[in-house]
Amino acid sequence: MRSRFTDGAMAKSTKGIFIGQTVTNVLELLADIKSASKRKETAEYINTHPDEFVSVLDSVFKEDSVELTNYKQYILDLIDLLSAKLVVLTIERVIMDTDSRIRLRGLQAAYRTRIDSLNPHLVDILSDTEEKFEVRKWAIHILGSTDPVSYGRILRKTARDNHENVNLRKEAVFALTKVTDDETVGTLCALLGDPSAEIRESGAWALSNMSAPESINCLLAALEDESEKVRDWAIRGLRDMDDAKALQGLADVMARVSSDEQVRMIRLVVERKSEIILRAITELLSSENVAVLRVAAWAIGVSPYPPAVAALRNLLEYDDEQVRHYAKIALVGSGGIDTTDLQL
Numbered sequence: 001m002r003s004r005f006t007d008g009a010m011a012k013s014t015k016g017i018f019i020g021q022t023v024t025n026v027l028e029l030l031a032d033i034k035s036a037s038k039r040k041e042t043a044e045y046i047n048t049h050p051d052e053f054v055s056v057l058d059s060v061f062k063e064d065s066v067e068l069t070n071y072k073q074y075i076l077d078l079i080d081l082l083s084a085k086l087v088v089l090t091i092e093r094v095i096m097d098t099d100s101r102i103r104l105r106g107l108q109a110a111y112r113t114r115i116d117s118l119n120p121h122l123v124d125i126l127s128d129t130e131e132k133f134e135v136r137k138w139a140i141h142i143l144g145s146t147d148p149v150s151y152g153r154i155l156r157k158t159a160r161d162n163h164e165n166v167n168l169r170k171e172a173v174f175a176l177t178k179v180t181d182d183e184t185v186g187t188l189c190a191l192l193g194d195p196s197a198e199i200r201e202s203g204a205w206a207l208s209n210m211s212a213p214e215s216i217n218c219l220l221a222a223l224e225d226e227s228e229k230v231r232d233w234a235i236r237g238l239r240d241m242d243d244a245k246a247l248q249g250l251a252d253v254m255a256r257v258s259s260d261e262q263v264r265m266i267r268l269v270v271e272r273k274s275e276i277i278l279r280a281i282t283e284l285l286s287s288e289n290v291a292v293l294r295v296a297a298w299a300i301g302v303s304p305y306p307p308a309v310a311a312l313r314n315l316l317e318y319d320d321e322q323v324r325h326y327a328k329i330a331l332v333g334s335g336g337i338d339t340t341d342l343q344l
Helices: 021-030 036-048 050-060 066-081 084-094 100-113 119-127 133-146 152-160 166-176 182-191 197-210 213-222 228-239 244-256 259-272 275-286 290-302 306-313 321-333
Strands: 011-014 017-020
Touching (some): 050 084, 084 100, 119 133, 133 152, 133 166, 152 166, 182 197, 182 213, 213 228, 213 244, 244 259, 259 275, 259 290, 275 290, 275 306, 290 321, 306 321
Antiparallel strands (some): 011 017
16 A cells, blocks of 8 residues: 555655655645544654654755745644654754744643753753743743753743843743752842842742742841732741741741731731741730731631630720620630620
8 A cells, every 4th residue: 555645756846945745745634634633643644654754844844934834833733643752853843943933832842742852952042032032931941840950050040130031030930949959049039139029029939839948038038028029928938837937037027017017917827827926916916006906806716826815805895896806706716705705
C-alpha cells in the first residue's frame, strides 16, 4: 500500500519555496485537519512515519511567508497529539521562528508538555530584551516549572532588574516561589525595598507563600510599608508561620500602630488562634477607639479566649451597642457567662 503522504513524484514551488511532492501532500493533509477526528488520524500517521514529518518541518520552517505561517499553525494544532520526540523536534524549530505568534504557541506547548531539553534556548529568549513580553513570560514559566533551582540565578536577576518590564519581573517572582534557598529568600527580601509598589507587593506575596523563617525580619520591616497590599501580605506571611518570633513580632506591631491599622490587623490575624495573637487582641479590649473595641470583641467571639473574660465584662456597660453585643457573644464563647443570663 502506498503512503498517503508520498503518492506521486511531481514537485512544485510554493511562494518561491521548492517543495517536493512528499512535503506537498503532507501540507495538503495538514490544511484539512478541521475536526478532532482528522487531527487524530493525521497525528497517528505522523507518529508512525516520523521521517516524513521531519522533512515537512525542515521545509515549512526554512523560510517565511503568509502561506507557510498558516502551515506552521496547522502543525501546532497537532502538537499535543505527537510523540515526545516529534514534539521536541517541532518546538526546537518553532521557538526559533521569526514570527512571535508562532514562538508564543510553541512555548505554550513546551509548558504543557514540560519539556526541559529546550531550557538553554529559553535562557536566550529571556535574555533578549527586544523579544515580545508574552514570549519571554512563557520562557519564565517553563524555566520555573521544569528546573527552577538550576535556573534560579537568571530568575533572580530578572526579578531584581528595575530596568526590566515590571510585569516580567513579577512573573520571575512567581517562579521563584518554587525555590526556597537562601539566595532566593534574600532576593525576595531585597525586593521589599524596591521603588515599585507592584514589585514590593509581589515580593511580600511570594514570601508569604514560602513561609521561610529566614524572611521574618524583612516581613516585619514590611509592616511599615506605605502600600496596604504589601502590609497585608506581610501580615499573612508572618501569621501563617509556625514561629513564635513571627507571631510576637506581629503582636508588638499591632500594639503600637494607628487605630485603623489595628482594626485591619485584627481581622487578618484572628484566624491564627494562637496564644500570642489572642493575648495581643485581648490587650486591645482596653482601647479608647470604638472601632478597635468592636473588632477586638468580635475577634474573641470568633476565637474564644478565656483569659479575655475580665476585659470583656468591662465592656458590658459600654455606651456603644455593637461593642456590648460583641462582648456578650465573646463572653459566652469564652465561658465567662451563662447564656441563660443574657438576651442575645
